[in-house]
Amino acid sequence: MTKLQKSIDKRNALIKATIELVNNNGFHATPMSKIAKMANVSPATIYLYFENKQDLVNQTYLEVKTKYTDFVFNTYDENTSIKTGFELIWKRIAEFNINECEYSFFLTQCNNTPIIDEPSRQEGIKHLQPLLDLWKRGKDEGVIKPISDYILYAYSINPISSLMMAQKLGQFQLTKANTEEAFLTAWDSIKL
Amino acid sequence: MTKLQKSIDKRNALIKATIELVNNNGFHATPMSKIAKMANVSPATIYLYFENKQDLVNQTYLEVKTKYTDFVFNTYDENTSIKTGFELIWKRIAEFNINECEYSFFLTQCNNTPIIDEPSRQEGIKHLQPLLDLWKRGKDEGVIKPISDYILYAYSINPISSLMMAQKLGQFQLTKANTEEAFLTAWDSIKL
DNA sequence: TAAAAATGAATGAATATTCATTTTTTTATA
DNA sequence: TATAAAAAAATGAATATTCATTCATTTTTA
Numbered sequence: 001m002t003k004l005q006k007s008i009d010k011r012n013a014l015i016k017a018t019i020e021l022v023n024n025n026g027f028h029a030t031p032m033s034k035i036a037k038m039a040n041v042s043p044a045t046i047y048l049y050f051e052n053k054q055d056l057v058n059q060t061y062l063e064v065k066t067k068y069t070d071f072v073f074n075t076y077d078e079n080t081s082i083k084t085g086f087e088l089i090w091k092r093i094a095e096f097n098i099n100e101c102e103y104s105f106f107l108t109q110c111n112n113t114p115i116i117d118e119p120s121r122q123e124g125i126k127h128l129q130p131l132l133d134l135w136k137r138g139k140d141e142g143v144i145k146p147i148s149d150y151i152l153y154a155y156s157i158n159p160i161s162s163l164m165m166a167q168k169l170g171q172f173q174l175t176k177a178n179t180e181e182a183f184l185t186a187w188d189s190i191k192l
Numbered sequence: 193m194t195k196l197q198k199s200i201d202k203r204n205a206l207i208k209a210t211i212e213l214v215n216n217n218g219f220h221a222t223p224m225s226k227i228a229k230m231a232n233v234s235p236a237t238i239y240l241y242f243e244n245k246q247d248l249v250n251q252t253y254l255e256v257k258t259k260y261t262d263f264v265f266n267t268y269d270e271n272t273s274i275k276t277g278f279e280l281i282w283k284r285i286a287e288f289n290i291n292e293c294e295y296s297f298f299l300t301q302c303n304n305t306p307i308i309d310e311p312s313r314q315e316g317i318k319h320l321q322p323l324l325d326l327w328k329r330g331k332d333e334g335v336i337k338p339i340s341d342y343i344l345y346a347y348s349i350n351p352i353s354s355l356m357m358a359q360k361l362g363q364f365q366l367t368k369a370n371t372e373e374a375f376l377t378a379w380d381s382i383k384l
Numbered sequence: 385t386a387a388a389a390a391t392g393a394a395t396g397a398a399t400a401t402t403c404a405t406t407t408t409t410t411t412a413t414a
Numbered sequence: 415t416a417t418a419a420a421a422a423a424a425t426g427a428a429t430a431t432t433c434a435t436t437c438a439t440t441t442t443t444a
Contacts, residue, residue, distance in 0.1 A: 113219075113304070185382070190377070
């Protein structure tokens with residue numbers, strides 16, 4: 001294990017601890033000392049990897065967001081019908097939300113509170129371009145409603161987070177059948 | 193102005209300050225001292241009205257949630273068609289989100305983070321009963337998709353918050369036309 | 385004049401960050 | 415290869431600040 005390897009392990013442990021603690025206790029109840037303890041590291045060590053607490057949470061956000069988009073667009077193929085393309089992306093998003101719900105929950109928190117600073121938030125948004133391109137093509141072909149991307153997103157993508165949230169709170173179970181219903185509902189809401 | 197009157201004014205000022213500060217800085221960066229200052233009150237005074245910080249934020253949440261549901265169901269009439277009933281409720285929710293976006297944003301934060309304790313969260317959920325009843329009737333009549341209320345909610349109601357959020361971040365403008373489109377999209381996603 | 389409400393200053397606990405050392409790793413030399 | 419010096423990484427304890435909460439007084443109300 002090289003020096004670089006070892007460093008990355010520590011950094012990963014710190015990011016993992018941050019996610020877990022912020023998810024369970026909220027950012028306000030997540031002191032650096034607890035993060036250090038959970039990552040099996042001295043508090044001082046955190047500052048070798050991150051400037052300060054804000055930097056730690058910003059970097060954690062971007063890291064998770066990258067994992068998310070990498071996964072989501074990994075199987076995407078531009079050369080399909082609009083519906084198929086949308087289905088590919090949507091189902092990957094759902095899969096990510098179900099299988100990596102720690103990551104998803106963390107992202108939801110970041111997206112709905114001022115814990116991330118604005119530049120990091122902007123950076124995180126960029127990654128969605130392929131989906132926006134697909135929608136543009138869909139609108140041009142008259143397959144997708146000619147409405148704001150924000151509305152399309154709010155109706156077809158964000159509900160996945162809501163369902164993940166409900167599942168986390170134990171109010172609801174995201175089964176295979178449910179997921180299929182949810183997909184069809186998403187498609188119904190944006191198709192022409 | 194009676195004693196009770198005066199007290200209520202202070203309590204309201206404290207709740208208002210809490211909402212504003214939590215919205216702008218996040219719960220983690222909202223100390224009691226700042227809340228007191230913004231409400232023109234001594235820090236010690238907060239403790240005449242609230243047990244502690246957690247109690248303050250819980251009560252703020254319930255207060256806002258009550259304002260929300262009072263407004264949302266105020267014009268509701270059970271004796272209409274499913275679609276009309278849904279439209280009545282949906283448009284009031286949208287109106288609230290547009291006109292009282294400070295309240296909406298605060299609720300969104302509370303719904304997506306662990307800053308509210310569980311009993312208060314449960315309490316807040318109860319208020320939605322009329323909508324759930326409407327959906328039940330709609331399913332029985334074969335007008336609404338026979339799927340989980342959580343899915344119906346995620347697709348037809350939660351997107352309003354997402355759009356409010358996008359608007360708050362200045363990415364998007366919720367105009368009258370947009371709102372109408374959004375309503376139709378909501379209906380499309382739950383109707384049979 | 386008694387009771388209630390409000391206050392500013394004090395208190396003590398938490399917390400982010402820094403610092404003086406120690407431990408580990410790398411490099412240079414024989 | 416073995417060894418020692420240098421560099422890098424890691425640490426636990428210290429620091430200085432911030433913060434929630436309390437308390438002794440003062441102000442307002444009844």
